[in-house]
Amino acid sequence: MKSFTTSLRQMTDLTSLAFLLIAFLTGIAGALQTPTLSLFLTTEVHTRPILVGLFFTGSAVIGIIISQIIASYSDRSGDRKILIVICCLFGALGSVLYAFNRDYFLLLTVGVLLSTFGSTATPQLFALAREHADRTNREVVMFSSILRAQISLAWVIGPPLAFALALGFGFKTMYLSAAVAFVFCSVIVWYALPSMPKEKRADNARLQAPRQNRRDTLLLFIVSALMWTCNSMYIINMPLYLITELQLSEKLVGIMMGTAAGLEIPVMIIAGYYAQRFGKHKLMKNAIIAGLLFYIALFFFTSPWILLLLQILNAIFIGILAGIGMLYFQDLMPGQAGAATTLFTNTIRVGWIIAGSLAGTVAEIWNFHTVFYIAAVMCLVAIFCLQGIKPTK
Numbered sequence: 211m212k213s214f215t216t217s218l219r220q221m222t223d224l225t226s227l228a229f230l231l232i233a234f235l236t237g238i239a240g241a242l243q244t245p246t247l248s249l250f251l252t253t254e255v256h257t258r259p260i261l262v263g264l265f266f267t268g269s270a271v272i273g274i275i276i277s278q279i280i281a282s283y284s285d286r287s288g289d290r291k292i293l294i295v296i297c298c299l300f301g302a303l304g305s306v307l308y309a310f311n312r313d314y315f316l317l318l319t320v321g322v323l324l325s326t327f328g329s330t331a332t333p334q335l336f337a338l339a340r341e342h343a344d345r346t347n348r349e350v351v352m353f354s355s356i357l358r359a360q361i362s363l364a365w366v367i368g369p370p371l372a373f374a375l376a377l378g379f380g381f382k383t384m385y386l387s388a389a390v391a392f393v394f395c396s397v398i399v400w401y402a403l404p405s406m407p408k409e410k411r412a413d414n415a416r417l418q419a420p421r422q423n424r425r426d427t428l429l430l431f432i433v434s435a436l437m438w439t440c441n442s443m444y445i446i447n448m449p450l451y452l453i454t455e456l457q458l459s460e461k462l463v464g465i466m467m468g469t470a471a472g473l474e475i476p477v478m479i480i481a482g483y484y485a486q487r488f489g490k491h492k493l494m495k496n497a498i499i500a501g502l503l504f505y506i507a508l509f510f511f512t513s514p515w516i517l518l519l520l521q522i523l524n525a526i527f528i529g530i531l532a533g534i535g536m537l538y539f540q541d542l543m544p545g546q547a548g549a550a551t552t553l554f555t556n557t558i559r560v561g562w563i564i565a566g567s568l569a570g571t572v573a574e575i576w577n578f579h580t581v582f583y584i585a586a587v588m589c590l591v592a593i594f595c596l597q598g599i600k601p602t603k
Contacts, residue, residue, distance in 0.1 A: 226353075228402035229339050230360050232294075235395040236332050237361035239301060241368020242388040243308070243325075245467050246376050248446050249453075249460075254381055255314050259450070263570020266446060268318050270562035273326045277559070280330055281337075281552035290338040291405045294331050295396045301328015302392035309385035328392060332361070333555040340540060340551070341406055351537060355482025358533045362478060365471030373464035423542040426599045430538060431557055433494070433599070436592040437531050438561025439568075440501060440585040444524075446569040451578035456512055470521040470528065477529030490538045493530050495596055501527035502589035508582040 251257045251265055280293060304324030311317060336354065343353045375384040448466070452458045481493050504523035511517065536554040543550035572580050 225342070225402065225404060228398055229335070229342070229357055232335060232395055232398055232403070233332075233357050233360035234364050235391050235398070236298070236328075236335065237364025238368050239305070239388045239391040239395070240329065240332075240361075241365045241471075242372045242375070242384055242391070243305070245369040245445065245449070245464065246372045246381070246384065249449050250308075250376070250381055251314075252450070255312050255317070257314055259573040260570040261314065263446070263566040263568070263573075265314075265318055265322075266442070266566030266569075267563045268566075269322045269325070270559040270566065272322050273329060273559040273562075274556050276323070276326045277330045277333065277552050277556060280334065281549050289405055290334050290341075291399060291403050294334050294338070294399045294403070297327045297331035297334065298392045298396035298399065300324050301331065302389040302396070304328055305385045305389035305392060309382045309389070330552075330555075331395070333551040336536065337551040338403065338406065342404055345406075351485050352479075352482045354537055355478045355485075355533045358536070359475045359478045361532070362471045362474035362529065365474070366468045369467035369471070370461070370464035373460060377460060427539065427542045427553070429595050429599045430535075430542065431553065431560075433498075433592045433595045434531065434535050434539075434554060434557035435560040435564070436588045436595070437498065437501065437527070437535075438558045439564040440505065440561075440588050441528055441531075442558075442561045442565030443569045443581045443585055444505075446565055447573060447578045447581045450573070451581075455578055458514060462514055462517075466517060466521060469518055470524045473522055473525030474529035474532070477525050478533035481530045481533050485534060485537070490534050490541070491596070491599060493534050494538065495593065497527050497530035497534075498589050498592050498596065500524075500530075502586055502593075505582045505585040505589065508579075509586075 247266075248262050251262045252259075257265070280297075283293075301324065304321055304327070307321045307324060308317065311321065336357065339354065339357055372384055375387060445467075449460075449463045452463055452466075453460055485493060500523045504520055504527055507520050507523070508517075511520065535557075536551055539550040539554040543553070568584060569581055572578075572584065
């Protein structure tokens with residue numbers, strides 16, 4: 211409890227509060243757009259399920275390329291603060307494009323490119339937070355866990371708000387709200403976050419490659435990518451599964467996602483507190499087991515109340531992955547905060563690539579429910595890969 215109390219005391223200064231607010235705002239911007247994207251593409255752009263999956267896949271591929279370029283630059287030279295501002299402004303432009311455009315291919319190219327910059331603001335924010343915590347002697351695990359919890363807090367509010375705005379006022383209003391969040395975020399970053407410019411390195415080494423623990427980092431990348439694939443397939447298919455197959459209310463989708471995000475907050479904080487005692491390896495294993503149980507349960511239960519209760523398992527699965535997974539990468543890649551954080555973030559994008567391809571194809575050939583069987587198998591593979599990673603000290 212001492213580390214938790216110390217972290218709370220340290221986070222009362224204005225800079226730390228700014229980090230919390232920015233993490234919340236970037237989370238709100240993402241939570242307004244991602245949960246409704248498959249519904250937006252289906253109802254507004256009028257695309258088939260396989261094209262919906264292709265859209266998610268294309269977004270992830272572009273995201274990996276852009277974020278790795280930015281990560282390499284940010285670890286070698288430049289100022290993360292300026293990068294975050296630029297990314298937020300591009301994210302706002304992307305949201306405006308989604309608000310007024312309904313051309314599938316324009317959204318898949320220009321829209322995705324702009325949105326990718328917006329989403330890249332988050333890993334850069336966490337990399338800057340890690341450097342700030344190290345410089346000011348904060349307890350890194352709890353500081354990062356509480357910061358990551360702000361993203362989950364945003365996802366408590368974001369999905370229900372997104373569906374309320376989209377269904378009540380239209381997708382234009384929803385996307386313009388996300389644009390406002392990005393702009394507000396860029397202003398706070400400019401005036402409140404510390405500036406930590408790096409001296410330009412003489413060499414041109416590609417810093418995104420791990421300098422040590424390469425085998426374990428690769429295995430952790432596979433584990434994280436598989437876990438995010440499961441979650442991404444769930445996010446893509448769940449709205450359409452509930453609405454088209456189970457004939458349930460659209461609002462239930464937002465409530466379920468908000469419930470899971472709300473439960474993730476205590477999971478992240480508890481995981482951060484017990485990380486030193488039990489180790490990140492054991493916590494990740496428990497997360498995968500929770501995910502396995504969650505997807506197996508979805509085979510059998512369709513009642514709204516049971517689906518809401520099952521979000522406890524979903525919250526453990528994602529809460530530990532989101533909070534501890536990033537720190538696990540940073541432990542395996544010391545001195546490469548930007549590259550490690552972006553590598554973890556790219557496991558999310560790889561998850562979207564695989565999920566977009568699988569979710570759309572499976573839904574086209576069979577049904578939305580079949581995806582949960584695939585997710586359960588992926589959890590088993592993730593456990594097997596995790597066993598090959600040597601626990602960090």
